[in-house]
Amino acid sequence: xxxxxxxxxxxxxxxxxxxxxxxxxxxxxxxxxxxxxxxxxxxxxxxxxxxxxxxxxxxxxxxxxxxxxxxxxxxxxxxxxxxxxxxxxxxxxxxxxxxxxxxxxxxxxxxxxxxxxxxxxxxxxxxxxxxxxxxxxxxxxxxxxxxxxxxxxxxxxxxxxxxxxxxxxxxxxxxxxxxxxxxxxxxxxxxxxxxxxxxxxxxxxxxxxxxxxxxxxxxxxxxxxxxxxxxxxxxxxxxxxxxxxxxxxxxxxxxxxxxxxxxxxxxxxxxxxxxxxxxxxxxxxxxxxxxxxxxxxxxxxxxxxxxxxxxxxxxxxxxxxxxxxxxxxxxxxxxxxxxxxxxxxxxxxxxxxxxxxxxxxxxxxxxxxxxxxxxxxxxxxxxxxxxxxxxxxxxxxxxxxxxxxxxxxxxxxxxxxxxxxxxxxxxxxxxxxxxxxxxxxxxxxxxxxxxxxxxxxxxxxxxxxxxxxxxxxxxxxxxxxxxxxxxxxxxxxxxxxxxxxxxxxxxxxxxxxxxxxxxxxxxxxxxxxxxxxxxxxxxxxxxxxxxxxxxxxxxxxxxxxxxxxxxxxxxxxxxxxxxxxxxxxxxxxxxxxxxxxxxxxxxxxxxxxxxxxxxxxxxxxxxxxxxxxxxxxxxxxxxxxxxxxxxxxxxxxxxxxxxxxxxxxxxxxxxxxxxxxxxxxxxxxxxxxxxxxxxxxxxxxxxxxxxxxxxxxxxxxxxxxxxxxxxxxxxxxxxxxxx
Numbered sequence: 001x002x003x004x005x006x007x008x009x010x011x012x013x014x015x016x017x018x019x020x021x022x023x024x025x026x027x028x029x030x031x032x033x034x035x036x037x038x039x040x041x042x043x044x045x046x047x048x049x050x051x052x053x054x055x056x057x058x059x060x061x062x063x064x065x066x067x068x069x070x071x072x073x074x075x076x077x078x079x080x081x082x083x084x085x086x087x088x089x090x091x092x093x094x095x096x097x098x099x100x101x102x103x104x105x106x107x108x109x110x111x112x113x114x115x116x117x118x119x120x121x122x123x124x125x126x127x128x129x130x131x132x133x134x135x136x137x138x139x140x141x142x143x144x145x146x147x148x149x150x151x152x153x154x155x156x157x158x159x160x161x162x163x164x165x166x167x168x169x170x171x172x173x174x175x176x177x178x179x180x181x182x183x184x185x186x187x188x189x190x191x192x193x194x195x196x197x198x199x200x201x202x203x204x205x206x207x208x209x210x211x212x213x214x215x216x217x218x219x220x221x222x223x224x225x226x227x228x229x230x231x232x233x234x235x236x237x238x239x240x241x242x243x244x245x246x247x248x249x250x251x252x253x254x255x256x257x258x259x260x261x262x263x264x265x266x267x268x269x270x271x272x273x274x275x276x277x278x279x280x281x282x283x284x285x286x287x288x289x290x291x292x293x294x295x296x297x298x299x300x301x302x303x304x305x306x307x308x309x310x311x312x313x314x315x316x317x318x319x320x321x322x323x324x325x326x327x328x329x330x331x332x333x334x335x336x337x338x339x340x341x342x343x344x345x346x347x348x349x350x351x352x353x354x355x356x357x358x359x360x361x362x363x364x365x366x367x368x369x370x371x372x373x374x375x376x377x378x379x380x381x382x383x384x385x386x387x388x389x390x391x392x393x394x395x396x397x398x399x400x401x402x403x404x405x406x407x408x409x410x411x412x413x414x415x416x417x418x419x420x421x422x423x424x425x426x427x428x429x430x431x432x433x434x435x436x437x438x439x440x441x442x443x444x445x446x447x448x449x450x451x452x453x454x455x456x457x458x459x460x461x462x463x464x465x466x467x468x469x470x471x472x473x474x475x476x477x478x479x480x481x482x483x484x485x486x487x488x489x490x491x492x493x494x495x496x497x498x499x500x501x502x503x504x505x506x507x508x509x510x511x512x513x514x515x516x517x518x519x520x521x522x523x524x525x526x527x528x529x530x531x532x533x534x535x536x537x538x539x540x541x542x543x544x545x546x547x548x549x550x551x552x553x554x555x556x557x558x559x560x561x562x563x564x565x566x567x568x569x570x571x572x573x574x575x576x577x578x579x580x581x582x583x584x585x586x587x588x589x590x591x592x593x594x595x596x597x598x599x600x601x602x603x604x605x606x607x608x609x610x611x612x613x614x615x616x617x618x619x620x621x622x623x624x625x626x627x628x629x630x631x632x633x634x635x636x637x638x639x640x641x642x643x644x645x646x647x648x649x650x651x652x653x654x655x656x657x658x659x660x661x662x663x664x665x666x667x668x669x670x671x672x673x674x675x676x677x678x679x680x681x682x683x684x685x686x687x688x689x690x691x692x693x694x695x696x697x698x699x700x701x702x703x704x705x706x707x708x709x710x711x712x713x714x715x716x717x718x719x720x721x722x723x724x725x726x727x728x729x730x731x732x733x734x735x736x737x738x739x
Contacts, residue, residue, distance in 0.1 A: 096463075125427045135420075154376075165434070175372055197320045264315070450466065476506065652685035
């Protein structure tokens with residue numbers, strides 16, 4: 001029986017072209033695949049194991065991979081349907097150039113000609129305006145080999161300071177907070193430690209929709225008697241089954257953590273031996289949180305005092321615990337403070353660095369962990385080394401056979417790149433695995449800067465919304481069309497295996513980058529023949545760094561179902577749990593488990609500051625944004641998978657019945673949400689699972705449906721993460737003739 005195409009589903013978007021949402025194939029009963037390929041899901045940072053069915057060089061389905069230890073065959077709706085994107089008619093099969101005629105659009109061109117055009121424009125811009133006038137935006141869904149290559153391409157080949165990545169919108173506040181507290185940026189524990197925790201604290205993490213397999217770990221812990229505390233402005237699915245829900249007012253998380261620590265100190269729910277022997281800075285933090293009485297904490301956070309006291313008692317008196325958080329506390333202009341506040345209550349409890357006692361950030365993107373370790377961040381070199389550190393520069397320059405003085409100094413973050421376009425300092429851009437027109441806040445400003453660029457080249461497998469502004473589009477590779485490694489939310493390095501070849505004239509992304517380097521005549525160090533060669537060099541470049549991969553090989557990854565870094569040599573089996581006394585630590589050298597010279601963790605004073613833009617009489621409501629279960633990031637992939645579109649076809653404005661009644665709005669009515677930067681008109685979704693002073697809009701859609709027309713571009717001063725989770729808006733019902 002032949003493969004039967006799924007019907008193509010199309011919809012007319014009044015603000016853009018007709019989009020074909022999906023055209024995949026389904027495997028009818030009796031069709032046998034040519035092979036099963038063990039690999040991983042292409043979406044979130046859990047990176048669940050999956051077996052892809054392949055027939056005639058096409059992915060036609062999947063089988064569970066029960067042996068992979070993280071998910072043991074379980075998959076979320078996105079994982080189950082991921083394979084359907086491969087045969088989509090929107091797939092880019094050729095290079096394209098913008099059509100200069102009146103009709104506009106794009107027309108196919110020869111791949112080699114496109115590469116020459118890109119190289120010529122890079123050369124022209126850097127000659128006329130300087131090396132830093134050409135910039136790169138990379139992605140945290142690329143394999144680690146590719147992220148390493150992007151950093152090397154920017155710093156060695158182009159010698160531009162201006163490279164950053166879309167993890168700037170995801171994990172950087174967590175990374176900065178972790179480095180300030182622990183000296184290392186990685187989940188402290190494997191997820192198995194969740195299972196034996198007495199208390200699980202989840203702040204700002206909609207795990208049931210954004211990291212569904214993590215929900216299974218939480219529920220297993222509950223079955224063993226764990227109590228679950230969830231902190232969120234919305235009663236998310238995980239909150240519906242928790243033991244204590246704290247409905248926090250968006251942007252007030254640090255106040256809550258300070259209030260919890262106040263009660264821990266007041267009741268002596270502290271591990272004094274741990275604090276005295278393994279930390280510094282507690283006294284300053286203790287003095288700071290004296291002011292955060294339960295009464296004051298309740299007023300600022302919007303949480304009842306009774307709930308705050310209960311949370312503190314459960315957390316303080318537990319013998320084992322696990323705290324995890326995600327973007328809900330990180331997407332703020334004080335996101336690093338929020339993270340440090342969370343870590344403070346973990347350190348005060350002493351419950352870290354041992355079995356069933358943990359702390360972790362839930363990684364959002366597919367390679368959110370590996371993608372921020374090896375050089376594509378604006379201030380970073382491989383091994384989580386610092387680009388501004390002379391010793392680090394010298395080491396990596398030695399691996400790359402170049403003069404350290406030729407390495408650029410640290411550049412600017414992803415949003416600042418667009419500000420520099422506005423200022424005329426940046427003239428050219430190459431993007432890969434990034435859709436900033438949908439992903440960045442205040443995206444009408446971003447659109448204006450895309451139109452202002454002298455030259456823009458996009459590498460992708462679909463023509464995403466940002467790429468529609470490109471001068472040249474180069475056809476890149478899907479996850480299953482290449483091999484390499486990624487690092488999961490746990491810190492486990494795993495192997496992605498190639499299942500099919502790139503179709504048409506599409507190329508593996510690393511091939512495209514090296515083709516550009518060759519056309520520039522700057523191919524030194526960029527002549528890899530395979531991802532394996534890149535990974536081997538990455539291992540040497542990371543050796544001795546905090547993120548040390550030097551003892552990891554593809555063979556070891558396959559044999560062990562992944563390896564937790566750091567892994568410093570061939571005999572080392574990896575480090576599943578950080579901060580155990582016997583774990584390898586290149587920084588403390590036996591003085592303690594934490595990654596500072598004295599081996600001790602740092603308490604950090606985390607003062608409360610309100611959101612950059614709070615409510616007022618003109619804009620009396622809070623907008624917060626996030627994901628839904630069937631969509632992912634900017635939706636470039638998931639909005640093309642029919643069953644996922646059916647699950648949540650359009651964004652809606654979620655509001656509480658009290659607010660809806662005040663506005664005269666019924667469920668399904670059309671309403672306009674407006675901020676000082678933009679507006680969007682969507683249907684209302686009236687639910688009792690959100691604070692009455694807050695509305696929620698998912699951010700996966702482009703154009704006039706985009707939540708990021710409204711969001712503010714304020715950034716954390718340390719991490720430079722945007723404040724997606726809080727801005728002031730007003731909402732009104734609209735008449736049919738206004739839509």
